[in-house]
Amino acid sequence: MTSMAQSATAEAETMSFVDYLSGTSPDPCEQIRRLAAWQTGVLMSQRDVSSSTLLTGLSRLQSIPYIQVNEFEISRTYSEQSGTDLAVHAQSIEDIEILVDGLFAAAGEEYFEDGAENNFSRSLANVVETHGKWAMPEIAHLILSGTSNPEVASEALRWLGRMRHAPTHEYRFWLLCKSLGASSLRVRDGALIGMALMEDRRAVSYLRKAAEREYSSVFRRDILQIVADLDQG
Amino acid sequence: MPLFLRIIRKYRWLKDEKMNWLPEYSPSVTPLAALQADALIDLKTEDNRLSVWHIEDGELNLPEVVAAVAANRERIDPLDYALFDQGFLTQNDVKVDCTKGATISEKANHWHRDLIELSVDKVVALAATVAQEPNSIRRVSPAEIRSLVKSSLQSGQLDAGKMKPTLHTELFRDASS
Numbered sequence: 001m002t003s004m005a006q007s008a009t010a011e012a013e014t015m016s017f018v019d020y021l022s023g024t025s026p027d028p029c030e031q032i033r034r035l036a037a038w039q040t041g042v043l044m045s046q047r048d049v050s051s052s053t054l055l056t057g058l059s060r061l062q063s064i065p066y067i068q069v070n071e072f073e074i075s076r077t078y079s080e081q082s083g084t085d086l087a088v089h090a091q092s093i094e095d096i097e098i099l100v101d102g103l104f105a106a107a108g109e110e111y112f113e114d115g116a117e118n119n120f121s122r123s124l125a126n127v128v129e130t131h132g133k134w135a136m137p138e139i140a141h142l143i144l145s146g147t148s149n150p151e152v153a154s155e156a157l158r159w160l161g162r163m164r165h166a167p168t169h170e171y172r173f174w175l176l177c178k179s180l181g182a183s184s185l186r187v188r189d190g191a192l193i194g195m196a197l198m199e200d201r202r203a204v205s206y207l208r209k210a211a212e213r214e215y216s217s218v219f220r221r222d223i224l225q226i227v228a229d230l231d232q233g
Numbered sequence: 234m235p236l237f238l239r240i241i242r243k244y245r246w247l248k249d250e251k252m253n254w255l256p257e258y259s260p261s262v263t264p265l266a267a268l269q270a271d272a273l274i275d276l277k278t279e280d281n282r283l284s285v286w287h288i289e290d291g292e293l294n295l296p297e298v299v300a301a302v303a304a305n306r307e308r309i310d311p312l313d314y315a316l317f318d319q320g321f322l323t324q325n326d327v328k329v330d331c332t333k334g335a336t337i338s339e340k341a342n343h344w345h346r347d348l349i350e351l352s353v354d355k356v357v358a359l360a361a362t363v364a365q366e367p368n369s370i371r372r373v374s375p376a377e378i379r380s381l382v383k384s385s386l387q388s389g390q391l392d393a394g395k396m397k398p399t400l401h402t403e404l405f406r407d408a409s410s
Contacts, residue, residue, distance in 0.1 A: 114242065115306025115307055115400075117307050117308065117399070154244075164406070216248070219244075222243070226374060226376075230376075
């Protein structure tokens with residue numbers, strides 16, 4: 001593993017980082033690419049990240065051999081352009097963060113009903129589909145940091161699992177896995193439902209671990225039901 | 234004995250380990266004292282009426298009611314519900330009105346009921362009844378919902394033409410891409 005990977009492992013929670021890489025191709029280039037995507041995601045989720053820090057992170061990614069960070073729409077040819085283009089992109093990220101923050105804040109006033117769309121769910125889907133992975137770090141930050149209302153976070157996780165949007169699938173899957181360990185039961189419930197709706201069978205191992213550590217015996221049964229559903233699916 | 238079903242959100246009836254201010258249910262702690270206040274959101278009345286479903290002896294019509302309620306939604310979601318028996322109504326002098334339901338299942342609609350002329354103490358009594366019987370709180374998972382609704386469509390109990398397009402799409406699409 002490269003020194004960068006070792007650094008990222010120490011930086012991120014070890015189990016989640018290793019789990020994220022597990023099952024991927026043994027090709028070291030693929031692993032480094034996913035690592036770079038992961039690390040940039042961690043970087044972008046930090047609330048205090050400045051544009052210059054972001055640019056530094058992006059530049060570092062582009063210095064890695066064989067890396068084409070396609071998920072973030074930056075290619076090696078892009079790096080040949082002036083830093084101005086990267087600065088413009090960074091400014092857009094801040095705008096998206098403000099958009100996402102506003103969305104979550106406004107959702108606190110809504111009443112959520114099972115099986116029903118609402119303004120928040122429609123807006124969330126629109127933001128993710130429009131801004132793709134540029135929106136996901138702020139969404140992840142709001143949910144994982146506990147900053148957002150638990151009811152809103154839970155609702156968000158349901159809809160993030162429900163979405164069918166290939167470019168953000170891995171990021172949404174990762175967020176659902178992480179949220180299974182939330183301190184709030186309603187957030188864990190939202191993650192569980194999101195996992196069930198996503199129907200990604202890789203969730204089974206994460207769900208089994210979540211069941212082992214689950215405080216509520218009732219909720220543990222719900223987790224195991226989803227494991228059974230995914231196993232049968 | 235016949236039962237009644239009320240749609241809820243399960244986590245409102247469970248204790249979260251973050252809720253260290255909430256006592257555990259014990260002989261010295263009443264069910265209500267051990268129940269988070271958010272549970273009352275699930276017993277929100279309108280015009281002092283509460284919508285419930287009549288479940289026959291042996292829970293024979295439970296799958297049909299669940300399928301009907303789920304098929305009336307815009308999207309697939311788990312269906313959480315609480316059951317309480319008819320004894321609650323007599324013990325608390327609660328009146329019942331046979332108000333026809335508004336799902337896409339004509340048959341299931343006849344099992345809809347409204348608890349009427351409710352007062353605060355009757356709603357609170359209902360919360361206590363549900364809370365002290367943990368096995369009365371259940372969840373039907375999204376996969377089970379999908380199976381139930383599809384089965385009901387195939388048997389003709391549900392009319393796909395009356396289903397909301399978003400739900401229909403979710404029911405019959407492939408697994409995640």
